[in-house]
Every structure is written in C-alpha cells, then in structure tokens.
Amino acid sequence: MQSTYSTMGSSKTAILSGRKLIDLRSDTVTRPTAGMYDAMMSAPVGDDVYGDDESVNRLELSVAELLGKEASLFVSSGTQSNLIAVLGHCARGDELITGDDYHIYIDEAGGPSVLGGIAMCALPTDHLGALTIAQVEAAIKPDDIHCPVSRLLCLENTVHGKAQSPDQLKSLADTARAAGLMTHLDGARLMNASVALGQAPKKMAEPFDSVSLCLSKGLGAPVGTVLSGTKAFIRRARRDRKLLGGGTRQAGILAAAGSYALDNHIERLTDDHFNAKRLAEGLSTIDRLKISQQTNMVFISPSDGRQAELQSYLSDHGIVISAGVPSIRLVVHLDVNEDDLGRIIDAIKKFYQ
Numbered sequence: 465m466q467s468t469y470s471t472m473g474s475s476k477t478a479i480l481s482g483r484k485l486i487d488l489r490s491d492t493v494t495r496p497t498a499g500m501y502d503a504m505m506s507a508p509v510g511d512d513v514y515g516d517d518e519s520v521n522r523l524e525l526s527v528a529e530l531l532g533k534e535a536s537l538f539v540s541s542g543t544q545s546n547l548i549a550v551l552g553h554c555a556r557g558d559e560l561i562t563g564d565d566y567h568i569y570i571d572e573a574g575g576p577s578v579l580g581g582i583a584m585c586a587l588p589t590d591h592l593g594a595l596t597i598a599q600v601e602a603a604i605k606p607d608d609i610h611c612p613v614s615r616l617l618c619l620e621n622t623v624h625g626k627a628q629s630p631d632q633l634k635s636l637a638d639t640a641r642a643a644g645l646m647t648h649l650d651g652a653r654l655m656n657a658s659v660a661l662g663q664a665p666k667k668m669a670e671p672f673d674s675v676s677l678c679l680s681k682g683l684g685a686p687v688g689t690v691l692s693g694t695k696a697f698i699r700r701a702r703r704d705r706k707l708l709g710g711g712t713r714q715a716g717i718l719a720a721a722g723s724y725a726l727d728n729h730i731e732r733l734t735d736d737h738f739n740a741k742r743l744a745e746g747l748s749t750i751d752r753l754k755i756s757q758q759t760n761m762v763f764i765s766p767s768d769g770r771q772a773e774l775q776s777y778l779s780d781h782g783i784v785i786s787a788g789v790p791s792i793r794l795v796v797h798l799d800v801n802e803d804d805l806g807r808i809i810d811a812i813k814k815f816y817q
C-alpha cells in the first residue's frame with residue numbers, strides 16, 4: 465500500500481487513498497507542525513561541537529531552568545541520553561538498579577552492560593509501573609567482594625503511560641541516596657506525568673541527580689532528548705556524547721524544533737490525555753476488550769487473542785497499530801484529533817461486531 469504526505473491542518477500528515485492515515489503505534493510518529501518548521505528554518509546555528517550553536521545553547525539553558533538543574537546537554541535520542549547518564553554515574557563493575565519493564569532494561573539493547581561494563585539489576589515493577597522502598601533496599605548490595613558495586617538507581621516517568629507521583633519517586637531516590645547511590649530519571653515522557661498530576665516539572669525532577677527528557681515523543685519534535693544535571697556531570701556527559709559519536713554540528717535546526725515544542729506543546733498534552741480517555745470510553749462497550757488508560761496511552765487486551773487480525777483489519781481502514789500481546793498499545797498524540805477518534809472507535813467496534 466502506498467502512502468503520500470500532504471499538508472492537512474498545521475501538520476504534514478500521511479494520506480492513504482485520499483484518507484488520513486492514523487498512526488497509533490507511538491507518540492514518536494508525529495510530524496513537525498508548520499510553526500515548528502518555521503522555527504527550524506529561521507534557527508540561528510553554529511557548530512555545536514565547538515559550543516557555538518545559539519539555538520542548541522538556548523534549548524539547553526531552558527531545559528536546565530525548566531527542570532531546576534544546573535546544566536543540560538542536547539543529545540540525539542532517549543537511548544543515548546540514558547546511556548550517557550549511566551556512563552557518567554557508573555564505572556565498569558558497578559551496578560544500576562532499575563525496573564524490569566523500564567525502557568533502559570528492556571529496550572536499549574543492553575547498552576549499559578554492552579558499552580559500559582555495568583551490571584543491571586532489574587526489580588519486578590507492580591501493575592502501576594512502580595517499585596517499593598523495600599525492593600530497592602533489598603537490592604542494594606553489601607560491601608562484599610562477591611558483588612558488583614550498587615551505584616545508581618534508574619527510575620522512569622511515565623511508565624507505559626502511567627504517571628508516577630513525585631513524592632513516591634522521592635522516597636525511592638532518598639532510599640538510594642542514603643545508601644550512597646546516585647539517581648537517574650528516564651523522563652522520556654516526564655511532561656505527560658507533570659501535566660497529568662498537575663505538578664511542576666521542577667518538582668518531578670527534584671529527587672534526581674540527572675534527568676532525561678525526550679522532545680520527540682508527546683512534545684512532537686522530530687529528534688532529540690535533553691539530559692540535565694550538575695555542571696560537572698554535564699561536562700562529563702559532553703565528552704561521553706562525543707565518545708558515542710553524538711557530537712553534531714549545526715544541530716540548532718533540530719534544537720529549534722525542540723524549543724518550539726517546549727514553548728507550544730506542553731500544555732496541549734492535556735488534549736492528548738483527554739482524547740485517550742475518550743478513546744478508552746468509546747471502546748469500553750466492546751465486551752471482548754479489557755481496557756486501561758492513563759495519560760496518552762490506551763491499552764486494550766482482546767480476550768479472543770486476535771491481535772494480528774485486528775491489526776490487519778485496521779490497516780485496511782487506514783489505522784496503524786502494533787499487535788502487542790497480550791495488550792495492544794494505542795498511543796494518542798499531536799496528530800490524532802477528535803474526528804480521528806470517531807474513526808478509530810467505529811473501526812474497532814465493526815471488527816468485534
């Protein structure tokens with residue numbers, strides 16, 4: 465099947481057979497809006513490896529300010545940001561403690577172990593994506609020659625769309641810090657959590673030594689993540705970014721898209737959350753589906769196990785999903801509007817008729 469791109473509304477949107485293609489696989493699929501393209505086109509740039517790209521510098525300063533940290537670094541992806549953070553906090557033979565369904569453990573190709581010689585201790589998370597103080601305490605290794613050195617606690621927010629409260633994360637971070645560990649937050653979707661809980665980004669970031677914030681997910685930028693922490697940590701991170709081949713030159717074109725996203729797309733995340741809720745409600749009358757929703761993600765678990773058939777049926781109707789088992793994740797984002805919700809609900813209802 466062939467798709468083309470055309471301008472619809474403010475966004476470049478994929479069109480399939482004259483109809484808008486609705487892509488629910490992730491919030492990473494969004495295309496820059498017209499305003500974002502304008503910001504990219506007019507971005508002042510320099511060579512960021514020399515530190516003189518004005519647009520990158522502006523973005524780094526504004527994220528540090530947003531999260532209440534001393535400094536920030538613009539990097540190419542969430543994966544690179546987490547890896548740079550881990551390399552900054554840990555040495556070979558150290559261990560990081562994290563959740564068994566957190567991205568850093570299951571979806572980043574084992575980077576900390578492969579490239580950093582860092583062991584990963586993954587603790588089972590509960591149905592809300594959380595860890596407990598008791599779990600973290602029990603996982604921190606004694607000073608024993610048989611053990612790796614527990615050096616870092618890595619948490620995540622949101623976890624598969626579930627917002628983690630800053631107080632709860634603070635109690636985990638405090639536990640780690642009391643035992644001499646550093647703390648890192650994978651905040652790929654931290655702004656979704658902040659908006660959903662009505663808590664300031666600074667408060668969400670406060671318990672952590674370093675925080676990774678993605679611009680290319682719900683915020684709608686095409687590329688980029690910003691890693692924040694102390695000045696000394698970011699100085700080291702800049703070296704590790706270079707080591708990993710992530711030093712780029714006129715990166716201001718991309719940083720400008722990120723700044724535009726921060727200036728224009730944080731508050732509107734409430735629209736995505738509202739639309740995700742409406743989608744979940746619209747599907748709730750289908751008795752073969754178990755549904756859960758938080759922030760911008762709706763999970764549907766079909767009792768008949770026909771995920772692949774549903775995927776193919778929706779694809780024929782211009783709706784793209786991943787056929788997850790047991791749950792299918794439907795992600796609502798900048799390029800999904802109210803009309804689209806009606807189309808999605810109708811198509812899924814028809815499939816189950």
Ligand SMILES: Cc1ncc(COP(=O)(O)O)c(C=O)c1O
Nearest residue numbers: 541542543544567620650652653
């Ligand atoms: C929670 C979380 N952390 C990190 C990442 C990695 O981001 P990237 O795809 O930019 O490497 C993702 C990607 O979806 C994610 O969901």
